Amino acid sequence: MDLCIIGSGYVGLVSGACFAEVGHHVVCVDNDQRKVDALQAGKIPIYEPGLEDLVHRNVAAKRLRFTNSIQDGVDSSQVVFIAVPTPPQVDGSVDLTYIERVAREIAGVLKPGEYRVVVDKSTVPVKTGEKVADTIRRYNKGAEFDVVSNPEFLREGCAVPDLMNPDRVVIGSASQKATDLMKQVYEPFRAPILVTDVNSAELIKHAANSFLSLKISYINAVAAICEASGADVEMVADGIGMDKRIGRNFLNAGLGYGGSCFPKDVKAFIAISKQLGTPFKLLEEVERINAAQLNRFIDKVRNALWVLKDKQIAVWGLTFKPDTDDVRNSVAIELVNKLVAEGAHVTAYDPKGAEKAVEWKLIDPTKVKLAPTPLDAVKDAEALILATEWKEFSNVDFAEVKQSMHTPLVFDGRNLFDPETMAQFGFTYHAVGRAGGK
Numbered sequence: 001m002d003l004c005i006i007g008s009g010y011v012g013l014v015s016g017a018c019f020a021e022v023g024h025h026v027v028c029v030d031n032d033q034r035k036v037d038a039l040q041a042g043k044i045p046i047y048e049p050g051l052e053d054l055v056h057r058n059v060a061a062k063r064l065r066f067t068n069s070i071q072d073g074v075d076s077s078q079v080v081f082i083a084v085p086t087p088p089q090v091d092g093s094v095d096l097t098y099i100e101r102v103a104r105e106i107a108g109v110l111k112p113g114e115y116r117v118v119v120d121k122s123t124v125p126v127k128t129g130e131k132v133a134d135t136i137r138r139y140n141k142g143a144e145f146d147v148v149s150n151p152e153f154l155r156e157g158c159a160v161p162d163l164m165n166p167d168r169v170v171i172g173s174a175s176q177k178a179t180d181l182m183k184q185v186y187e188p189f190r191a192p193i194l195v196t197d198v199n200s201a202e203l204i205k206h207a208a209n210s211f212l213s214l215k216i217s218y219i220n221a222v223a224a225i226c227e228a229s230g231a232d233v234e235m236v237a238d239g240i241g242m243d244k245r246i247g248r249n250f251l252n253a254g255l256g257y258g259g260s261c262f263p264k265d266v267k268a269f270i271a272i273s274k275q276l277g278t279p280f281k282l283l284e285e286v287e288r289i290n291a292a293q294l295n296r297f298i299d300k301v302r303n304a305l306w307v308l309k310d311k312q313i314a315v316w317g318l319t320f321k322p323d324t325d326d327v328r329n330s331v332a333i334e335l336v337n338k339l340v341a342e343g344a345h346v347t348a349y350d351p352k353g354a355e356k357a358v359e360w361k362l363i364d365p366t367k368v369k370l371a372p373t374p375l376d377a378v379k380d381a382e383a384l385i386l387a388t389e390w391k392e393f394s395n396v397d398f399a400e401v402k403q404s405m406h407t408p409l410v411f412d413g414r415n416l417f418d419p420e421t422m423a424q425f426g427f428t429y430h431a432v433g434r435a436g437g438k
């Protein structure tokens with residue numbers, strides 16, 4: 001089939017490449033000329049395992065191309081996906097200006113007699129599909145189209161396998177013609193397809209992300225009780241998670257959830273529920289626990305060092321999770337900035353995220369030293385904090401790390417290391433919700 005994706009970011013670019021991989025012909029549109037130029041030159045603007053090969057292979061096979069022209073994209077496609085940002089506003093509600101603009105732009109290029117399915121893949125509040133349809137109709141009276149909601153559930157860092165093997169595909173549609181075309185789009189993925197109305201599909205996305213955030217806050221609250229009682233949250237999570245009704249996934253205690261989606265989507269769901277007159281107080285508690293989690297962790301570091309001012313602290317990890325270069329709303333970055341605000345001298349290392357952290361002005365390189373390797377970061381450090389659980393941190397030579405440090409004190413914010421191994425190497429080891437983690 002011929003598909004167009006408007007917005008070539010984390011969702012648009014990876015979806016486009018995966019659709020091409022299964023045989024569709026895909027045009028990815030973006031209004032950021034630098035991004036389009038880079039993609040046309042074979043450069044991939046984001047780090048996502050497996051993406052570079054996938055893009056190059058499908059461009060070479062002429063199934064994938066990039067343009068800045070929405071006219072080109074819509075003209076050459078039966079199905080037009082929208083994958084532009086839906087950032088939060090100050091009050092937590094969703095800024096829909098990107099979506100509204102794309103709806104007007106699509107209206108401007110739809111031709112009479114040429115039916116298109118317009119698919120919203122961005123994460124949007126319930127009832128947005130209706131507004132997209134109204135907008136297109138208002139700006140193009142003769143347009144023939146249906147609006148479908150098709151929320152995306154990929155995780156950064158494993159976006160390619162998530163898209164190639166989805167747990168489910170949700171299609172929110174009020175038109176049989178549009179549903180049939182959407183089923184054809186997804187047929188090669190052989191995934192379970194759930195067809196719903198548009199509003200339900202939109203709600204599924206916010207409800208899913210909020211539930212996953214709730215699961216994380218739940219285990220983080222349990223971690224606090226473990227620390228107070230001497231229990232071990234990893235064992236507790238295993239014991240809870242072995243119940244198939246609960247499951248072990250997303251029960252990893254740590255510094256709390258971050259990233260470009262969970263924080264904004266929980267806020268959005270709170271705002272939507274308020275607007276609809278059914279406030280979702282439980283989610284406010286989820287946010288409160290998440291914020292408290294980082295502060296509790298910093299308290300632990302402060303307790304051990306007495307004061308943070310002038311202390312030499314190494315931080316491993318800046319991205320919001322491993323295997324990505326995405327530093328948007330990263331708890332690791334929030335941690336670094338809080339330490340710096342208290343006068344600590346921070347040296348940080350991240351395998352992929354340092355460049356973007358500086359480029360997007362999320363850290364100030366005059367205040368935070370960036371090290372080229374994990375070992376460089378720990379030189380003379382009075383404490384090491386693990387903030388993001390990149391696999392390479394498990395494989396370092398801990399004897400060398402200990403030798404390099406001023407004081408062998410480790411705070412593991414993601415429970416990556418084995419407490420016994422750390423003790424064997426002579427570290428004083430603090431984790432989250434684990435024995436010895438007080």
Ligand SMILES: NC(=O)C1=CN([C@@H]2O[C@H](COP(=O)(O)OP(=O)(O)OC[C@H]3O[C@@H](n4cnc5c(N)ncnc54)[C@H](O)[C@@H]3O)[C@@H](O)[C@H]2O)C=CC1
Pocket residue numbers: 006007008009010011012029030031032035083084085086098101102121122123124152153154155156260261
């Ligand atoms: N990042 C993720 O893991 C996931 C994100 N989502 C949702 O997908 C949506 C997009 O998120 P990301 O891909 O992370 O955003 P992003 O910021 O990485 O990419 C968005 C792209 O849209 C482009 N754009 C903006 N306005 C445009 C326009 N008028 N015409 C053409 N291109 C335009 C931007 O230049 C940018 O390249 C959001 O609603 C997000 O909540 C959903 C699932 C996963």
Ligand SMILES: O=C(O)[C@H]1O[C@H](OP(=O)(O)OP(=O)(O)OC[C@H]2O[C@@H](n3ccc(=O)[nH]c3=O)[C@H](O)[C@@H]2O)[C@H](O)[C@@H](O)[C@@H]1O
Pocket residue numbers: 123152153154155156157209212216249250251252253254255256257258259260261262320321
């Ligand atoms: O809507 C989205 O954008 C996406 O949001 C999340 O994906 P993502 O944010 O890429 O990454 P996750 O693996 O979900 O991690 C999110 C945050 O939760 C934290 N987390 C995750 C799991 C866990 O057990 N504990 C925990 O603290 C991670 O460290 C990270 O900061 C969802 O998992 C995806 O299904 C969804 O499509």
